[in-house]
Amino acid sequence: MKNILFLTIFIVFNLGFSDLENTIRNHYSNKPVDLTVVSKPQYEVIAGYKYLKSNNQKSTFFRRSLGYEKGMIGVNTQASYQRLKSEYCNAVNEIVKVDKGIVPGTNKPFIQATYIEVDDAYKEYLQKIAQMRQVGLHIFNNDPNKIEPLAGCYYKGTYWNNANSQYKAKQFYNSEIDRYYKSNRQNNSSYFNLGIAYINQGKYREATKVFLEGAKNKDVASMIALGTFSLAANDFSSAKKYYKMAAELGNEEAIEIYNRLVLAGY
Structure with missing residues (x-):
């Protein structure tokens, strides 16, 4: 202990305070600094949910036709019907993750994401659900209660959405889908497609x-x-x-x- 004290006194008085500062600075100048130690993440609470602070982050979501009317439904094959069920159930299973504090489409908890990220993800999956329902309206003679029983999955909204943006599926319908069926009415018969759906169920x-x-x-x-x-x-x-x-x-x-x-x- 005496040796350490003696060494400190020797450095201070023989090298001077300024030289000591330079020595310390030079020692650490080439070492990487862990910024997570320097600045802790900041959070914000919105409607009872905790997120990373957005820091003016912008939304990346954009409304568009997802093409379900062309690529997934409207052809009389078992594969198309199975794809419909799989796509719809996957969208429902992902969107309801918000009620567990998870970002849809990921396994990321809210505290690792901004509110904008969660909101964008929710809109993306609600857009999928909405447009599959919209296609279903054309296929099933404007009966909105057909697609979910056929798929075996049900979207009834979420607590997160009720507490936050309160989006409704109809907000994400797309006019391109309606135009597609209007211009291809004979090739996309609602009667025919509903009949095929029943056949796929053995009815x-x-x-x-x-x-x-x-x-x-x-x-x-x-x-x-x-x-x-x-x-x-x-x-x-x-x-x-x-x-x-x-x-x-x-x-x-x-x-x-x-x-x-x-x-x-x-």
Whole structure:
């Protein structure tokens, strides 16, 4: 202890205070500084939830059509239907993370994210949910209660949203989806797609009812579906009737099959 005291006195009086300062400064000047020790993260509390301070961070979210009407629904394949269910359930499972204090689409807790990040993530997943519902309205004859039972997942809002922005799904509908179905009405028959959804569930009676309703409303896709069912059941008389209905509306596929049935004597 005496040796340390003696050394300190020797340095101070022989080198001087200024030299001591320079010696200390030179010793630490080339060492990396841990900034997390120097400045602690700052937080803010909004509506009872704690976040990193945003420091004027800007939103990166933007409204757009996500293309579900073109790439996921509207074709009569099992793969398309399964993709719908998977996409919808994934969006629901991600958005409800906010009620556990987790940023949707991540495993990041709120205290590691700003409010803007959480809000952007919420809007992104609500936009997905909204636009899949919007496509569902076109497919299921404007019935908003079809897509969720078919998918097996339900979005009923969140406590976080009620306490904060109070976004509603309809705010994220996109006019491009409506224009797409308006311009492709025959190729995206709501009757036909609802019937296919029932078939994928094994509900053939319900599917037939939908196709019959579609045929009454001059839906060519429904007429062809009924004709196809009739052929599979060897009911050639009914098949001829439905293909004739579609042929009279100018469908080339129906015209060809109807002519073959006539040539075959049915």
